[in-house]
Amino acid sequence: MYLFTTKLLLIIFTLIPLISFADQQSNSTHKGLTIMQRAEELNKGFGDYTATMRMVLRNRLGDESERAIRIMVLETAEDGEKSLSIFDTPFDVKGTGFLTHSHKHSDDDQWLYLPALKRVKRIAARNKSGSFMSSEFSYEDIAGRVVEKYNYNWLRDELFEKVECFVIEEYPKDLDNSGYSKLVTWLDKQHYRVIKVDYYDRKNALLKTLTATDYQKYLDKYWRPSNMYMYNNQTGKSTSLTWSNYKFQQGLTDRDFDKSSLKRTR
Numbered sequence: 444m445y446l447f448t449t450k451l452l453l454i455i456f457t458l459i460p461l462i463s464f465a466d467q468q469s470n471s472t473h474k475g476l477t478i479m480q481r482a483e484e485l486n487k488g489f490g491d492y493t494a495t496m497r498m499v500l501r502n503r504l505g506d507e508s509e510r511a512i513r514i515m516v517l518e519t520a521e522d523g524e525k526s527l528s529i530f531d532t533p534f535d536v537k538g539t540g541f542l543t544h545s546h547k548h549s550d551d552d553q554w555l556y557l558p559a560l561k562r563v564k565r566i567a568a569r570n571k572s573g574s575f576m577s578s579e580f581s582y583e584d585i586a587g588r589v590v591e592k593y594n595y596n597w598l599r600d601e602l603f604e605k606v607e608c609f610v611i612e613e614y615p616k617d618l619d620n621s622g623y624s625k626l627v628t629w630l631d632k633q634h635y636r637v638i639k640v641d642y643y644d645r646k647n648a649l650l651k652t653l654t655a656t657d658y659q660k661y662l663d664k665y666w667r668p669s670n671m672y673m674y675n676n677q678t679g680k681s682t683s684l685t686w687s688n689y690k691f692q693q694g695l696t697d698r699d700f701d702k703s704s705l706k707r708t709r
Contacts, residue, residue: 475595475611482635483590489665491517491695495688496528500578503679510536510576514686517695522546523589525700536576540705547591550620553582556705563705572622579651579673579682581622592616593626600632603639607632623650634658636666649676662691 498510511532517525523545530539538558545551553566566573571583596612608629615621624647629639637655644650657669671684698704 471597472595475597475613476590478597478609478611478630478635479590479593479595479613482630482637485635486665487518489518489662490692491515492661492689492691493693493695494667494686494690497685497687498576498578499683499685501681501683509533515695515699517697517700523551524587525697526585526587527700527704528585530576539576541575541585542700542702542705543586544700545586545589547589550617551586553586554702554705561706563702568617568620571620579675579680583622584673588613598627601629603629606638608638634666636668644677651675659689661689665691 493516494514496512496514498512500508500510509532510530513529513531515527515529519525524543525545526543528541530536538556540556542554542556543551544553550568551571553571555564555566556562557564566582571586572581574580575582575585593613593615596614598610598612601608601610608631611628611630613626613628615623615625618624622645624643624645626643627641628637630636631638636658637653639655640653641649642651642653651673653671653673655668655671658666659669660666667686667689669686671686672681673683674681
């Protein structure tokens with residue numbers, strides 16, 4: 444009887460740390476999801492907006508090429524956002540249009556209009572890790588992140604660039620098509636804005652780092668960064684985006700974001 448009791452106690456004491464770790468993991472998962480849901484909730488209700496964007500591509504030697512882009516975004520009630528990007532310069536990409544319909548529970552729909560060919564090309568889900576117009580942003584990045592498409596884990600709270608941040612791991616649910624094994628995101632604790640994101644490739648090596656700075660508030664509620672910088676840690680290439688001329692609630696409708704709208708780009 445003594446031997447049986449001793450073995451039982453050993454088993455119990457062995458299981459206690461495992462149970463404690465499982466509870467901590469569950470709490471971290473719940474906290475990570477709650478934080479990201481709060482960030483999404485704070486951004487709801489803007490309706491639509493237009494903006495202009497200056498994109499600068501840099502190779503590892505520092506050589507630059509520049510593009511001017513117009514952006515249109517439409518919020519939807521039950522699904523992800525719709526967005527349309529129209530390239531104005533340089534001449535060789537003028538009139539190129541990129542349309543995205545983000546979805547919460549299915550693959551995003553994405554189309555690229557190539558004016559030289561006068562045709563619309565659909566971007567397959569398996570190709571979403573590809574480079575968007577030779578930049579360090581992928582089609583997956585341009586589509587944006589929808590809360591429902593990731594699993595989350597709160598790692599810690601920490602001070603980053605003098606800003607108190609939540610640090611959250613994000614794991615894509617669609618691992619077959621995603622270019623990433625995970626993302627690590629820094630959100631400021633006051634406004635839940637993205638400050639930094641580390642992207643890890645499918646081999647779990649650090650691939651890219653995004654920083655977002657110079658946030659401005661619009662409609663007294665919605666924060667948008669003026670500058671975004673994506674650095675490829677493996678190649679030394681980078682892409683910077685400078686946003687300006689934000690205009691909210693412009694009366695955009697679904698018709699502005701259907702496939703035929705790509706061929707109407709000017």
